[in-house]
Amino acid sequence: MGMRREHWLWIVGIALAGLVLRCFAARGGLWLDEAWSAVFAQEVATPAGVLFQINHDNNHHLNTLWLQLVGPAAPPILQRALSIVSSSATIVVAAAIAARRGPAPAICAAVAFAVAPFLLTYGAEARGYAPMLLACVSAIAIIDGWLADPTRPKPSSALTIAALLGCLAQATMMFALVILTLWVTVERCRNAGWRKGLPDTIALFAPAAAVAVLLVAGAWAAAAGGGGFHIGNREPHDWLKWSDAMRQLLAGMFGATILAVPLLYLARGTSDRLATLALIACALPLAVALLALPNSGAARYYAVVVPPLLLLTVIILPMAWNHPVKRWIAAAISLTFLLTAAVADRAIIRNLRGDPGRAVATLARVAPGGAIVSVDYSRSSAILIAAARSQRYSLTVAETACPPARFHLVERDGDTRFPDRPFWCGRTYREIARGDPAGLSGTHWRLYGAMR
Incomplete structure (x- = not known):
């Protein structure tokens, strides 16, 4: 059963509800990281200053440019508008990806991306994570569409634009590009053999990789000429903090961490290509921990893991509905997610960081x-x-x-x-x-x- 007009009306309505939620959560004064971004934006005064003079990890370029555009006297909700709009648009893009699997996954995707506490948090603050996630999900949509029919021309240009905007929004887009490259490599080598799969992957990602390298080189040159690159907070790897970050990540996606266990049961035998993407994405936090990278206890650095896992979840749950036993598990997961997300979202809106x-x-x-x-x-x-x-x-x-x-x-x-x-x-x-x-x-x- 394909998507009909009424299905898209439901998705648009859910996206508008997500927009309203983000507007409510975007009230209140800027917290520490947001505030420093706003101060940086006014100190350098020009867009060129944002790009080349703020050599600090809290400079999420597109967000800082937006803060500079609206000015320091703008109300907080306007200062956060780039994130609000980006996060709301991500709801529709995620639904479009799931719509290739049917109307039920599409509507589930819209609901999940609208109310997931993790996405509500970063979709309502003046930082670069929300526009980065929009670019990340757009890249998934581009690649997923091409993998469905690899005989079509490779969408290298569209992917490059998504990579450029994502990297300018927040540097963790680099993680997303690595995950997506591995995803395409696995899928193409599995379906066409490595002699065809590897050249396809290289041809698809070469322009995006070149853009990423140029951005890194530009940032390095700017830092070298401006007294070095500064990190606001650098903490050594700590397994306890990393574990807490994983708990926050799961709670922010599924509402309750315990839902991950029955979800794995429902996922058995799932052959959708998004299952491969989600599995590869899960390797990112583990790789960061094994490499003992600094700041590994910050859940926000794993933001790119959220869309693949949510997309896989919303595909699995409708599939399980046709099984007499799995139906009840899927219903329990869905209900628990909605209730716990509602409680968490209410706390976010009331507390305002x-x-x-x-x-x-x-x-x-x-x-x-x-x-x-x-x-x-x-x-x-x-x-x-x-x-x-x-x-x-x-x-x-x-x-x-x-x-x-x-x-x-x-x-x-x-x-x-x-x-x-x-x-x-x-x-x-x-x-x-x-x-x-x-x-x-x-x-x-x-x-x-x-x-x-």
Whole structure:
């Protein structure tokens, strides 16, 4: 049964619902990484500066260009609009891939990509992961269509454009290109033999690979001429943190990690070419761990694994519906996913990554004429600067904590404790506002006011 007009109307409606969800989740002030992107965008002032002067891993080029275009005074939802639109478009592209397998997988794909907490998180913040994932899923769509009929001309140009935009959006697109190259190699060698499969793969990916190499060379040259490349946070490989990242990744896709086990049972014997893609994608986190690469405990670095696994899931579940036993397992997985995703999405929308904008809103209420705020860490200044610009509030960040300002912001990573008795430079403070993120992204912060 092919796709009919009413099926596409359902998909468009689900995509619009996903857009609304992302708009709700995109409220609140920019958190630390978003805020630094906004500050960088204004410091360099020009698009050329974004491309060649910000030699920092937090410069996701397309996102930084967007932040520069809309300006520092734009409301947060506008600053996040590139991600919101990209993530919403990804819902439709994913449905189009699944539509080649029938209307049921297509509608399931639209629902999964609309409500998956992982995709909602990164589809509602001013960073490069959402446009990168759109490019990644578009590349999957391009390749999947060609693999269905390899006698057609190779879509090298379309794939190159997707690779270019994806790499400019976020560097982890490089991981996606490796995964996709291995996928095509396996599929073509299996179906046509290695003498035909290898040349086909090379011909398909050569232009995209050339673009990727040029981008890496350009970034290296810019870093060499600008004092080197800077990484905001570099942590050595830790198996416990890596395991937690895997838990977050699964929870962000399937709603509950335990669903991976029955899903593997349903996947037995699946011959769809997307099963090969998902299997290869799963090797990425394991390869990162075995190579002990730094920052292996950050779930966001494995974002390119999410689309293949979700696509395989939405193909498997409708297939299982025709089996009397597997039908109940598929129904249980679907219901659990929807319920747990709804709970997680509600928490994301309510929490707003800890909403650092409330710190400036509190200052505007208690000190409407403006304020000077000191910070524990210099990195925290971006949070205040971005929120103050967006809310058009007169705020100065003190360069030193002593002598103490009337207000003091403390920002922490993870479970690091905040001071029980705030006391700086002989002055006692009390907490007047706080924020703690509930999802994959966000800033833990406390705003203190000096006691008279």
